[in-house]
Amino acid sequence: MGLSGHGRRRAQGLRREELAGLAGVSVDYLVRLEQGRSRRPSRPIVTALARALQLDEAENALLHQAAGLPVPSGRTVPVHIPPGVQRLLIRMTDYPVAVYAADWSLITWNPLWSAVCGDPAGSPAADRNVIRATFGAPPDWANTHGPAEEIDRALVADLRQAVTTYPQDEQLRALVAEVSAASPRFESLWRSGVAGRHLSSAKTIHHRLVGDLVLDCDVLTVTGSDLRITVYTAAAGSTTAERLEFLRVGAVHTVTP
Structure with missing residues (x-):
């Protein structure tokens, strides 16, 4: 979908606001995830974060494991975009x-x-x-x-x-x-x-x-x-x-x- 402008970039990588925007979550929720105050993100949110971060299949599996979710398998319709x-x-x-x-x-x-x-x-x-x-x-x-x-x-x-x-x-x-x-x-x-x-x-x-x-x-x-x-x-x-x-x-x- 795209990134909104947030001024000059001083370091490589996505800013927190950009990641939240691409994943369709609030910045506050992302901060709570980072700080461990929200420990059970839903599968759609984890999938959206993996897509925003452009994770490969192995990295996507690791993110699901870290979130306490089953690793995506061939038993369900895949939504991961390579x-x-x-x-x-x-x-x-x-x-x-x-x-x-x-x-x-x-x-x-x-x-x-x-x-x-x-x-x-x-x-x-x-x-x-x-x-x-x-x-x-x-x-x-x-x-x-x-x-x-x-x-x-x-x-x-x-x-x-x-x-x-x-x-x-x-x-x-x-x-x-x-x-x-x-x-x-x-x-x-x-x-x-x-x-x-x-x-x-x-x-x-x-x-x-x-x-x-x-x-x-x-x-x-x-x-x-x-x-x-x-x-x-x-x-x-x-x-x-x-x-x-x-x-x-x-x-x-x-x-x-």
Whole structure:
């Protein structure tokens, strides 16, 4: 997502305020963790801290152990973003980019993605899931429209593959049960065993500031991590490209990548 400016840097590394901002926690809570006054951080907080610090797999395991949490294993949907992918995301500032887990839960995004799609930072983590947004009531930031039939089939097929890959993930099974009960369409697709896969597709985003954005959407996979990187691009010289640049400049003024 990015770092806000905090003046001249005298030493290498993240400042406490920067780490707190990247991890989505308060500075006060981070201080309490450092001082041992808060001894049981939740798994989402530890995961967010590991991501902000760009820890590798071994370092991430050590951080979980230090927090008294089980070390992440292959039994649950992984949400750890490898350092190389994190560095790639930091440099991809010209286009809206977001990273999802195998169950299509939103993990992280860049400033332009927030400027284009809306900022999900204020939404509960449970609401940042494309399956829920597609087959239930979408949150305020989910304002993307595309080929619904193709997308629905691909999402259900992806979720089925995730359940097959991570059969012991209780939250994943709960997600399937929840959406099945809420959406007859999802239940029908799920029971039918429908197959599908994500291809490049055109989507239209109705933006309240600049108008409609007609974007090409590509979903890239990360070998060995089961992550999905979603990238929106626009044809060079198009009206949408000009509108994207306008939003990008505004995002840069708000957040320093």
